[in-house]
Amino acid sequence: MREILERCLALSQRAAQQSGAAQSATLEQLASLLGATRDAMPAAPDSSSDAALMQLDLVGYVTEWNEGAQQLFGYSAAEMRGQHVLLLYPDDDGDGALDELVAQADGGYSTTAEVQRRTKSGELIWVQLDLRLRLDDSGEAVGMEVRARKLADVLSPADKLTLHARIIEDSDQGVLITDARERIVSINSAFTRITGYQPAEALGKTPDLLRSGVHDAEFRARVRAAMHGAGAWRGEIIGRRKNGELFPQSVTISAVRDVQGRISHTFSLFSDISVHKDAEARMQRMANYDALTGLPNLCLLTQLLGQALTEARRSQEHGALVMIEISRLGTISDTLGHEVSNEVLCEIGRRLRHALREADVLARLDGHKFAVALLHIEKREHAGIVAQKLLATLAEPFVVAHHQLQVSGHAGITVYPEDGSDVSTLIRHAEVALNKATRSIEAGLLFYSEEMNQRAKEHMRIEGELRQALLNGELLLYYQPKVSLRSGRIVGAEALLRWRHPVRGLVSPGVFIPVAEETGLILDLGSWVLEEACRQIREWQDANLIMPPIAVNLSARQFDSKLPQRIAAVLERYSVQPEQINLEITESLLVRGADAVIAIMNELRAMGMGLALDDFGTGYSSLAYLKKFPISTLKIDRSFVIGLPHEENDCAIARAIVTMAQQLRQEIVAEGVETAEQMNFLRELGCDQLQGYLFSQPVPAADFASMLRDGKRLTLGARLPPA
Numbered sequence: 001m002r003e004i005l006e007r008c009l010a011l012s013q014r015a016a017q018q019s020g021a022a023q024s025a026t027l028e029q030l031a032s033l034l035g036a037t038r039d040a041m042p043a044a045p046d047s048s049s050d051a052a053l054m055q056l057d058l059v060g061y062v063t064e065w066n067e068g069a070q071q072l073f074g075y076s077a078a079e080m081r082g083q084h085v086l087l088l089y090p091d092d093d094g095d096g097a098l099d100e101l102v103a104q105a106d107g108g109y110s111t112t113a114e115v116q117r118r119t120k121s122g123e124l125i126w127v128q129l130d131l132r133l134r135l136d137d138s139g140e141a142v143g144m145e146v147r148a149r150k151l152a153d154v155l156s157p158a159d160k161l162t163l164h165a166r167i168i169e170d171s172d173q174g175v176l177i178t179d180a181r182e183r184i185v186s187i188n189s190a191f192t193r194i195t196g197y198q199p200a201e202a203l204g205k206t207p208d209l210l211r212s213g214v215h216d217a218e219f220r221a222r223v224r225a226a227m228h229g230a231g232a233w234r235g236e237i238i239g240r241r242k243n244g245e246l247f248p249q250s251v252t253i254s255a256v257r258d259v260q261g262r263i264s265h266t267f268s269l270f271s272d273i274s275v276h277k278d279a280e281a282r283m284q285r286m287a288n289y290d291a292l293t294g295l296p297n298l299c300l301l302t303q304l305l306g307q308a309l310t311e312a313r314r315s316q317e318h319g320a321l322v323m324i325e326i327s328r329l330g331t332i333s334d335t336l337g338h339e340v341s342n343e344v345l346c347e348i349g350r351r352l353r354h355a356l357r358e359a360d361v362l363a364r365l366d367g368h369k370f371a372v373a374l375l376h377i378e379k380r381e382h383a384g385i386v387a388q389k390l391l392a393t394l395a396e397p398f399v400v401a402h403h404q405l406q407v408s409g410h411a412g413i414t415v416y417p418e419d420g421s422d423v424s425t426l427i428r429h430a431e432v433a434l435n436k437a438t439r440s441i442e443a444g445l446l447f448y449s450e451e452m453n454q455r456a457k458e459h460m461r462i463e464g465e466l467r468q469a470l471l472n473g474e475l476l477l478y479y480q481p482k483v484s485l486r487s488g489r490i491v492g493a494e495a496l497l498r499w500r501h502p503v504r505g506l507v508s509p510g511v512f513i514p515v516a517e518e519t520g521l522i523l524d525l526g527s528w529v530l531e532e533a534c535r536q537i538r539e540w541q542d543a544n545l546i547m548p549p550i551a552v553n554l555s556a557r558q559f560d561s562k563l564p565q566r567i568a569a570v571l572e573r574y575s576v577q578p579e580q581i582n583l584e585i586t587e588s589l590l591v592r593g594a595d596a597v598i599a600i601m602n603e604l605r606a607m608g609m610g611l612a613l614d615d616f617g618t619g620y621s622s623l624a625y626l627k628k629f630p631i632s633t634l635k636i637d638r639s640f641v642i643g644l645p646h647e648e649n650d651c652a653i654a655r656a657i658v659t660m661a662q663q664l665r666q667e668i669v670a671e672g673v674e675t676a677e678q679m680n681f682l683r684e685l686g687c688d689q690l691q692g693y694l695f696s697q698p699v700p701a702a703d704f705a706s707m708l709r710d711g712k713r714l715t716l717g718a719r720l721p722p723a
Helices: 002-017 020-040 067-073 099-106 157-170 189-195 217-227 274-288 298-315 329-336 338-354 382-393 423-439 450-472 509-519 522-542 563-574 594-607 648-663 676-685 701-710
Strands: 052-056 062-065 110-118 124-135 141-150 174-179 184-187 233-240 246-257 263-272 318-327 361-364 369-377 398-400 403-405 408-416 445-447 475-484 490-501 505-507 550-553 581-586 610-616 633-636 667-671 689-691
Touching: 052 067, 067 141, 174 189, 189 263, 217 233, 217 246, 246 274, 274 298, 298 318, 298 361, 298 369, 298 423, 318 338, 318 382, 318 423, 329 338, 338 361, 338 369, 338 382, 338 398, 338 403, 369 382, 369 423, 382 408, 382 445, 382 450, 382 509, 408 423, 423 445, 445 450, 450 490, 450 509, 450 522, 475 522, 475 701, 490 509, 490 522, 490 689, 490 701, 505 509, 509 522, 522 550, 522 563, 522 581, 563 581, 563 594, 594 610, 633 648, 648 667, 648 676
Parallel strands: 408 445, 490 550, 550 581, 581 610, 610 633, 633 667, 667 689
Antiparallel strands: 052 062, 052 141, 110 124, 124 141, 174 184, 174 263, 233 246, 246 263, 318 369, 318 408, 361 369, 398 403, 475 490, 475 689, 490 505
């Protein structure tokens, strides 16, 4: 070898002294000699036997695995060949792009960042990967060559402990650590900043220190389960600061176990997300509410109406969409400016909202349009009543910037599910009805359905004429006698409202009473009936006619806390004694708030007035509640009297009502008695009084007075007791 090196040195010196072709020839000899020298030199030791080296195919399966890889990861070559490289990945690293295949995407050699890998023993280690594509003779990639080198720890355990403590203390997140007894043992400065509690105020306490009381027991149970080792919990909690302010927080709760696997501590990381929530609320408001009026916009209306349609399909209920267009706003804007017209729009929104129920949805659409979603209505006709009421709220002038401004409106109504089963269809149909209404000279509102239009027109006609009837004296009272089944004598009468129409004659109460109930006119009618009954009693008394008690029907709408005062005022005005008036109510009243109703009833009874429960058995009142109400009389509805004494079910119901009333010491009146057989059956049961065509239909006041003067009696046959 020494001789070869000396020859290489000589050739090098000769080449330095030559030039041209001679120099080229000498360099060729030198290159040939160096090649021979390289071949003759012993091979250097291969460090690859110490480095972790693996080869992968194009999808990540191990094809080669050397001794260094076995020493680093603990797996033998036999164990790893044919395995996917994901075997070395930590459990929480997912199944995304493989670091070992990144070089393929880059088209060549790449050195990755530091990564974590799992050894056969389960230990997680940090390694640096050097990656290189493996190419075949044609230059096509056939796999990957990976060299892995373990990274040495750069921090001592003490340094790590100090660093971790510093990170916790300086973190923007609040840190709360509790022991196994759920006592707070450590907090950081962010905890104090967020909650307001200093360490001396928090340490030794439980996390209930921050409890807001907002969350239910089920929610708290899930959080406590995480504290007891059921797994990490992440979510949002409403907490309470030291000053009592509630705040939203994003929280992660995990348990810490000791070497025996027992829970020694629980740590909570939390952030104050008030700012995020406020921003989210602002975005939600911008997306769902009208910026000018603050009312829901079309987007929110669509959502709520969609939910209502789903509920309506399930419960088979009715609802409606009313679209209202305001007139003359354009003129106001052109004359007085946008600010004035905008203020008018806001005031319109306030008026409309005030006229609706809380459950109804009022939205402002584009321009001068509003929409009202009536999510639940008892009858389809009610939508027309509401629309009429809304339009009526626009009649009074709006006072804005010292101007008295008048607007008007038109309404289009569509009813679901009849007119449509989806939101877009309902909105389209409401717009069609609205467009027709705006072009109509007569109608201020129109239904999409022509049938509903006709019914609405009839409804509004009755309402308008009924209001005139109150003013023009077209109303009168008829009296239907109540007769004792013991003596056959008249022992009372029920005052029944009648309407003598100037064109149509007597209008059936079944036609106008429902309209009065729906429109609120029943309050005026009820006041008129009580006033007229007391006036008539006073007139009869002045004529020295001894009158039995007169029963007056009350609507549930009249039954409020001021009712006793109103009745007392009427009685005093006509010098009528309370015992001369009985009040008849229906079962629908009893299903309302029982406590409030009982208090009013007790006040009326204390005045000396009798209370009768009309149409008993047709409603839904609970018999358990019935004994709590101070009812003096039960009236058996005529629907249970018609089949007596032949219909078995009617007989059983009548018998049960009579027996129950007797147990409750209540007087029993049977309505609608038309035959002697019905009378005899009821009398045999122990019924006290009857009311019906068998004795008399309702008659005018003069005819009823004549019956009393003449002593008209019911013929009871052989069972009639002596006079």
